[in-house]
Amino acid sequence: MVGFISLFQQAVVFGTIIMFGAVGEIITEKSGNLNLGVPGIMYLGGISSLIGVFFYENSTDNPSKLVCALIAILCAFLAAALGGLIFSFLTITLRANQNVTGLTLTIFGSGVANFFGGSLNQLSGGVGQLRVPATSDAFRTQLPGLSSIGGAVGKMFFQYGWLAYVAIVVAILAQVFLSKSRAGLNLRAVGENPATADAAGINVTLYKYLATCIGAGISGLGGLYYVMDFTQGKWANDGTVESLGWLAVALVIFTTWRPKNAIWGSYLFGILYWVYMYIVGISRASQELFKMLPYVVTIIVLIFISLRKKRENQPPEALGLSYFREDR
Amino acid sequence: MENNIAVSMKHITKAFGTKVVANKDVSMDIRKGEILALLGENGSGKTTLMNMLSGIYHQDSGQIFVGGQEVHITSPKDAYDLGIGMIHQHFKLVDVLTATENVALGMDKKKAKNNRVIAKAIEDICSKYGFDVDPKKKVYNMTVSQKQTLEIVKTLYRGANILILDEPTAVLTPQETDKLFAVLRNMKADGKSIIIITHKLHEVLAISDRVSILRKGEYIGTVQTSEATVQSLTEMMVGQKVELDIERPEIEDKQLRLSVEHLTCLDKYGVTALDDVSFDAYGGEILGIAGISGSGQKQLLESIAGLQEAQPGSSIIYFNPETGEKEQIIGKNVTQIKKMGVALSFVPEDRLGMGLVGTMGMTDNMMLRSYKRGHSIFADRKAPRDLANKVKDELEVMTPSIQTPVRRLSGGNVQKVLVGREIASEPTVLMAAYAVRGLDINTSYTIYHLLNEEKKKGTAVIYVGEDLDVLLALCDRIAVLCDGKLNGIVDGRTVTKEEVGELMTHLKETEVTADDGSNA
Numbered sequence: 123m124v125g126f127i128s129l130f131q132q133a134v135v136f137g138t139i140i141m142f143g144a145v146g147e148i149i150t151e152k153s154g155n156l157n158l159g160v161p162g163i164m165y166l167g168g169i170s171s172l173i174g175v176f177f178y179e180n181s182t183d184n185p186s187k188l189v190c191a192l193i194a195i196l197c198a199f200l201a202a203a204l205g206g207l208i209f210s211f212l213t214i215t216l217r218a219n220q221n222v223t224g225l226t227l228t229i230f231g232s233g234v235a236n237f238f239g240g241s242l243n244q245l246s247g248g249v250g251q252l253r254v255p256a257t258s259d260a261f262r263t264q265l266p267g268l269s270s271i272g273g274a275v276g277k278m279f280f281q282y283g284w285l286a287y288v289a290i291v292v293a294i295l296a297q298v299f300l301s302k303s304r305a306g307l308n309l310r311a312v313g314e315n316p317a318t319a320d321a322a323g324i325n326v327t328l329y330k331y332l333a334t335c336i337g338a339g340i341s342g343l344g345g346l347y348y349v350m351d352f353t354q355g356k357w358a359n360d361g362t363v364e365s366l367g368w369l370a371v372a373l374v375i376f377t378t379w380r381p382k383n384a385i386w387g388s389y390l391f392g393i394l395y396w397v398y399m400y401i402v403g404i405s406r407a408s409q410e411l412f413k414m415l416p417y418v419v420t421i422i423v424l425i426f427i428s429l430r431k432k433r434e435n436q437p438p439e440a441l442g443l444s445y446f447r448e449d450r
Numbered sequence: 451m452e453n454n455i456a457v458s459m460k461h462i463t464k465a466f467g468t469k470v471v472a473n474k475d476v477s478m479d480i481r482k483g484e485i486l487a488l489l490g491e492n493g494s495g496k497t498t499l500m501n502m503l504s505g506i507y508h509q510d511s512g513q514i515f516v517g518g519q520e521v522h523i524t525s526p527k528d529a530y531d532l533g534i535g536m537i538h539q540h541f542k543l544v545d546v547l548t549a550t551e552n553v554a555l556g557m558d559k560k561k562a563k564n565n566r567v568i569a570k571a572i573e574d575i576c577s578k579y580g581f582d583v584d585p586k587k588k589v590y591n592m593t594v595s596q597k598q599t600l601e602i603v604k605t606l607y608r609g610a611n612i613l614i615l616d617e618p619t620a621v622l623t624p625q626e627t628d629k630l631f632a633v634l635r636n637m638k639a640d641g642k643s644i645i646i647i648t649h650k651l652h653e654v655l656a657i658s659d660r661v662s663i664l665r666k667g668e669y670i671g672t673v674q675t676s677e678a679t680v681q682s683l684t685e686m687m688v689g690q691k692v693e694l695d696i697e698r699p700e701i702e703d704k705q706l707r708l709s710v711e712h713l714t715c716l717d718k719y720g721v722t723a724l725d726d727v728s729f730d731a732y733g734g735e736i737l738g739i740a741g742i743s744g745s746g747q748k749q750l751l752e753s754i755a756g757l758q759e760a761q762p763g764s765s766i767i768y769f770n771p772e773t774g775e776k777e778q779i780i781g782k783n784v785t786q787i788k789k790m791g792v793a794l795s796f797v798p799e800d801r802l803g804m805g806l807v808g809t810m811g812m813t814d815n816m817m818l819r820s821y822k823r824g825h826s827i828f829a830d831r832k833a834p835r836d837l838a839n840k841v842k843d844e845l846e847v848m849t850p851s852i853q854t855p856v857r858r859l860s861g862g863n864v865q866k867v868l869v870g871r872e873i874a875s876e877p878t879v880l881m882a883a884y885a886v887r888g889l890d891i892n893t894s895y896t897i898y899h900l901l902n903e904e905k906k907k908g909t910a911v912i913y914v915g916e917d918l919d920v921l922l923a924l925c926d927r928i929a930v931l932c933d934g935k936l937n938g939i940v941d942g943r944t945v946t947k948e949e950v951g952e953l954m955t956h957l958k959e960t961e962v963t964a965d966d967g968s969n970a
């Protein structure tokens with residue numbers, strides 16, 4: 123039981139990162155844009171928040187936690203949305219191939235992040251010396267009141283930094299937006315059949331731009347959570363963010379493009395990813411095999427979906443295609 | 451008289467790129483409360499002209515007046531705001547959404563209502579004009595006719611007073627067409643202006659008040675339908691007198707080529723699509739296949755082509771003209787059938803899906819048929835290039851070059867490329883599904899001529915058609931399918947249109963109960 127609780131805790135922390143990534147990507151993909159730049163965008167979000175708070179904390183003697191959190195979130199969201207804007211401009215306005223652009227954005231994001239991450243490490247006197255204590259503290263603040271609940275339930279559900287709960291709220295909001303709101307309906311139409319949306323008087327370009335930029339911004343919060351909560355304000359050039367980004371993309375498929383499924387799906391991915399730690403007596407080599415589990419599950423889900431042939435579970439029909447009104 | 455004009459287009463010109471001028475100095479009026487037919491051959495610019503009214507394109511020069519006011523329609527939304535709605539050939543519906551959600555798409559915030567209110571409004575419109583739409587049904591579960599109805603309802607819900615229908619009957623059965631026309635007349639009586647784009651002359655005569663004719667992007671004129679005849683309209687449309695009789699040479703020496711026995715197939719949902727069908731096809735004749743769309747034509751052709759799995763007990767025997775041997779086709783795939791020496795050509799219904807690769811040019815598409823003939827690892831482009839040029843010249847394919855992706859060509863030209871390629875492979879059995887669908891009259895005659903040439907060469911031609919007049923004029927025998935069953939084979943020279951029509955709609959077999967079930 124103790125083993126499971128700590129596995130669950132690890133899974134939630136891990137899952138929160140990819141939940142942000144996946145929910146953002148779902149919104150992007152619902153507009154018909156397949157942005158494979160999620161890892162790069164999470165990199166951008168992570169490094170920008172770190173840069174922002176690094177300079178803030180170094181400029182004052184007594185940094186305010188609230189300001190730290192605001193700067194971090196703002197920097198992460200805007201930098202990631204900027205990544206989405208680059209993607210949008212290239213694929214929507216210039217109609218570049220989405221797959222190539224997305225993969226390039228991943229390489230770009232990781233390059234930018236690791237370049238500036240190295241600089242930050244140098245500025246603070248070497249690898250591992252980087253500290254943003256106030257911000258890290260701010261993000262590790264737990265929910266007041268609830269965090270004092272003891273026992274297994276308290277440990278499993280109420281002892282995380284508040285951003286973990288924000289992720290759930292964002293996922294629920296995204297779900298409500300997509301399935302209940304008029305703008306969500308329009309957005310789905312854009313991703314399914316842009317020509318139809320266009321003929322219905324929906325501004326396809328605007329919807330695609332907004333969904334991609336906002337979606338990227340949300341994905342970027344995953345990078346923020348990784349940097350501030352998961353690694354506690356440190357920067358390492360180890361490529362973890364990238365593998366998390368790809369897991370987020372896999373999670374989008376796993377959820378069948380429904381944000382509500384991302385909530386439990388991300389934790390399930392976390393459990394599958396960390397379960398090797400709790401299996402006694404496996405070698406290092408087999409550990410790596412176990413880390414493959416989330417992808418295996420995604421493939422099984424894909425097979426299951428394709429066997430059921432339900433149209434609602436399919437990706438948006440125009441996913442990955444650029445739209446040009448006068449195209450014949 | 452002036453205030454009777456709903457829309458007035460003046461000196462409209464639109465070009466795509468520098469070479470293709472789709473509309474040249476077109477001026478025409480649409481009156482209130484009339485049904486105007488817009489008639490023209492393929493590529494005459496009918497759809498382009500209407501797309502400018504509906505905001506898909508914007509004219510290069512010229513003016514549009516709605517209700518006497520000059521307007522600038524730069525987006526479909528502008529068109530909607532002016533009360534102009536267009537029902538496109540390819541329906542603008544989102545498959546995974548319900549009817550109601552599709553209607554609600556893109557509504558202004560001010561007008562946005564909840565889905566229950568919209569569903570109610572849909573039902574009101576339906577009862578007013580005589581439509582039948584289930585607001586909760588998902589579009590992917592709808593038939594083509596239901597989708598079209600939903601499109602019209604959607605347009606009406608948005609307050610359209612001017613409706614443009616782009617070839618609305620192309621995908622409908624005769625009964626569905628009648629229903630559509632009844633609804634259009636109701637809307638006309640309600641004061642709506644309706645523009646119907648078509649090239650079916652008898653429909654023009656049946657439904658419209660006036661006819662405007664376009665030819666090669668230019669406006670030719672407008673006539674009162676009551677004063678028009680098939681002959682006069684055809685002349686205005688093509689600019690030259692078209693031979694209305696299709697030749698039908700009689701071939702004495704007919705050879706048994708294909709013998710289909712007890713062919714039964716399931717469709718992709720596991721429902722019996724073709725039920726115990728038996729017939730023979732002879733070299734030197736054109737066998738027509740008639741039937742309401744979806745009666746099993748697709749499965750029939752595809753099982754002969756080796757693309758469709760047949761149920762046990764089915765048999766298709768091919769009589770090889772060279773060796774005289776009988777060979778079973780069932781159970782063999784396309785390559786094996788080809789190896790047996792069966793020279794089948796198949797002009798499928800879905801041209802850019804099954805027939806051609808849209809993003810490749812004519813040359814490369816010609817190669818698709820011949821790539822196995824190559825002997826080295828390098829592609830030999832010379833022969834296919836020559837063939838492409840030959841097809842382009844002989845069938846008058848309008849394309850900037852034979853390298854231009856066929857996706858960019860108009861529907862009729864795509865069809866010409868496909869038919870030209872199939873005939874060039876010198877088949878012993880040629881199957882063509884809806885070979886003239888969407889083609890103008892001139893091109894259709896070219897295709898009929900090509901089929902007849904094949905017939906004279908001793909090819910067994912199987913022609914699936916939808917236009918009964920053509921089937922009756924072109925085919926030696928006509929096999930009529932009804933709900934997956936063969937409902938009779940008739941002589942194309944003696945049978946009447948009514949007889950075929952009845953065979954298409956009523957199973958003459960004794961199984962009355964099955965008949966009822968299928969027509970319900």
